[in-house]
Amino acid sequence: MGGAGAARGLVGRERVLARVRAGLEQGGGVLLTGPSGIGKTTILDAIDSGGRVLRATAAEAERWISGGVLAELLAQVPSAIIAALPEEFHRAATEVLVGRRDDGGMPLRHAWHLSLLAMAAKEPVLVLLDDAQWVDAASADVIAYAARRVGSAAVRTVVAGRLPEAVPLDDDGPRAVPPAALAPGPVLRLEVPPLSADDLAELLDAHGLPARTAAAIHADSAGNPYLALILAGAATDRDHPPNVAALVRERLAGLTPAERETVLWCALASRPTVRLLLRAGRAEAVRDIARAAEVGLVVTDADRIRFTPPAAATMIADLADAGYRAAAHTTLAEVVSSDADRERHRALASADPDAATARALVVAAETAQRQGSRDLAAELYLLAADRTPRHERAQRLEWLVAAAQTGAVAARQDVVRRAADAVLAADSAPLQRVRVRMSLIHLAGQGVADEQELFALALADAGDCPRSGGLLWLWRAWAAMINGWPAASAEQAGRAVELARSVGDTSIESMALATIALMRRLAGDPDFEEPLRAALVLPPPDMDGWLHFSPASVVARFAALDDRLEDARAMYLGMLGMVERGAAEELVNVLRGLTEVAARLGRCREAMEYAARARRIGGEARLSPAPGWHTSAVAELAGGSVARAVTYAERGVRAAEQDSDLVFLRRHLHLLGQALVRTGRPAEAVVALRRIPELEAPRGIRDPTMLRWHADLATALVSVGEHDEAADLLSDTRDRLANVPEPAGVSAQLDRAEASLLAARGDADGAVDLLLGAESVFTALGQPLETGHCLLVRGRVERGRRRYAAAREPVLRAAALFAAASARPWADHADHVLTRLAGAAEASQAPTDLTATESRIAALVAEGASNREIADRLFISVKTVEASLTRVYRKLGIRSRTQLAARLHTD
DSSP: OGGGGGGGOSTTOHHHHHHHHHHHHTSSEEEEEOSTTSSHHHHHHHOOOSSEEEEEEOOGGGTTSTTHHHHHHHTTSOHHHHHTSOHHHHHHHHHHHTTOOOOOHHHHHHHHHHHHHHHHHHSOEEEEEESGGGOOHHHHHHHHHHHTTOTTSSEEEEEEOSOSSOOEEETTEEOSSOGGGGSOSSEEEEEOOOOOHHHHHHHHHTTTOOHHHHHHHHHHHTTOHHHHHHHHHHHHOSSSOOOHHHHHHHHHHTSOHHHHHHHHHHHHSSSOBHHHHHHTTOTTHHHHHHHHHHTTSEEESSSBEEESSTHHHHHHHHHSOHHHHHHHHHHHHHHOSSHHHHHHHHHHTOOSOOHHHHHHHHHHHHHHHHTTOHHHHHHHHHHHHHHSOTTOHHHHHHHHHHHHHHHHHTTOHHHHHHHHHHHHHSOOOHHHHHHHHHHHHHTTGGGGGGOHHHHHHHHHHHTTOHHHHHHHHHHHHHHHHHTTOHHHHHHHHHHHHHHHHHHTOHHHHHHHHHHHHHHHHHTTOTTTHHHHHHHHHSOOOOOTTOGGGSHHHHHHHHHHHTTOHHHHHHHHHHHHHHHTTSOHHHHHHHHHHHHHHHHHTTOHHHHHHHHHHHHHHHHHTTOOHHHHHHHHHHHHHHHSOHHHHHHHHHHHHHHHHHTTOHHHHHHHHHHHHHHHHHTTOHHHHHHHHHHHHHHHGGGTOOOTTTSOOHHHHHHHHHHTTOHHHHHHHHHHHHHHGGGSSSOHHHHHHHHHHHHHHHHHTTOHHHHHHHHHHHHHHHHHHTOHHHHHHHHHHHHHHHHHTTOHHHHHHHHHHHHHHHHHTTOHHHHHHHHHHHHHHHHHHHHHHHHHHSOHHHHHHHHHHHTTOOHHHHHHHHTOOHHHHHHHHHHHHHHHTOOSHHHHHHHHHHO
């Protein structure tokens, strides 16, 4: 298994590798630890050395071969060094090399020790030991002996092992030599961490996996790259998929029988914890779970335990006989703390249908759902359907539908598919069939627009049923919205409104009306608020997991679009309290709204915290990654790193393209364009930003306040010299603002872009006037980053006309605003501008100290005039010209006419 490391690349391992190299440079050794498959071998592969490298890999099957690892190392020692050893030591080394596996005692210890010293006398020696937990006892003894005695010799060792300390090899106890003793001291201990979701997405991108699949694999593998690649292979090679079950069995085999039994009890629990296992009588639970984590079967924090992959729990549970499972569930039912978990274990203790058991499971599911445990609720609904007697067919179908819908919100694909298959195979009602098909579509996340086959099947199922049709057309409206067709989305939402009204379904009606309002605004329709007012008159929709499409969410969105940011923030905070225990998707959407508003308000630390939380929750819930990467890019541009923002935006573009998600494709292109401008790459920014109107125009997207890319594209166009195109864009955008209420913020952004255009065309005074107006608008709106941006542009305009003091004043104000907002990338940019201004001012200071005559002489020299020509023009003597030039040179700190011309041309 360790040999797979080389194929994994160094993605996400640069920091660990740097620490390894630093540790080796300081002398001694390094011990790399971590669970199986975490990437220790990959790091060993990447360690470069300026000298001789000796490498050995131990194997579990060969741990009984005395001296096997030492023989592998000795085989790499130059034969001349072995031959030069004293006779007794030479004989001991030779016997090991030819396969006589005697311990060898002190002669063999000295042979290895002296060989290391002889090699180190000629060049540095690096010893790499992989899978050190399986090093045989004889080899370990010899290697440790030498490690203690290398002293100041240029011998370094990196030991990679699954365990930080000794490994029990049999019932007689642990090996006497722990892996850390195999390296010379001092030993730096490094635990190789799991890959982050972003790093794993980069790793799997080379395998052609969609970003959403990579996000799900990260959740299932907990960032373990070896397991992730196996899961990725299962996703891409359907003809010859890797055997994940074989991997689980292999890892189970690395545990003792008692440890395997504890892991089985974990697999039977819905929410396993160490405390639960201890209450159930597993006295060695702490040790057993630590061992399971070491072999890569589970990950655990202080208490919670999770299988990697989650399917391992089912595989392990299936290995036990039914009687044992039933007894374990009975015991667990007595020790769990929640009623929902208790009913689950009672039901699993017996597979017999029972109406009372089914009803108890439904009550438990409803309780779990109210408490936010939707994954447990979905499983309980499915269990209720399984335990419902045959004659209660209608009830069984209802519980199956509930399992599918709840499982979809909880991203429990296994539950959704089992429940949906059962409903679609039965003689179910149209609404039931449509609901489970919508649950299947829900699993597609932002890729919903590509699920045309499921939509067609749902349309056939709905038939003439208005309640079914209302739900179906609402979903189709959302799909058209994500795919970027506002007119089609509004039309389909209108059909949902009609059908919902006909049966009194106010939830569908209000959600559809909110969708119409959003789509009308996107299309530039001035009557967009009318359907939203109608939606707000209705009762709040009762649709679990969909707050982000509700009228309340649209109201908050409109407040942000209208630059009423404090109002929007208050609304989103109110919603955050409602969804703290809600579905992951609605929680992530509320956090994204808070991130965007916080960034615009200059609350950059807050924006970074909200974004990190959204990214973590979205990853755990296997949501489409494009929205999470958008949130992160917004936060990074405001308060983090522009380089990281570029990375998130580029990944987001690819993910959105894979999902046919025009909403986030446009958003990521906008963020990418902004980031590229700020990193001095305006030509690339123009390419990214030009894609947005190319996507919007054929779809009828016209409102400039929904995505404010217009001013950024105009600015980038000015930077690359496309002045006429920039002017046309600014004019067209101002025309579109005629139908938009309160467009002050967008207008101010356009003014800032036009100021850059005027300055480029030589109208600095006009540019400054526009910038002063934009500054006052953004100050009144409470948007300090936008204000600071205007100040930076004004500083650039003033510098362009060599008014360095006038340039420094606005940049200093901008720097103060950015510092107060914790806007690190903006503050760094302001500091850079101030440094450049200081240099320019210093360079320009000397000419202002020249007298009028000296300045005129310097100017004529710069034009190429000779001393005689200058004397004739100014009616002075040549000697006066020469004396004046001497003073000019001294004041400017230069020595020649060439340097003088260069200085004046630069300034």
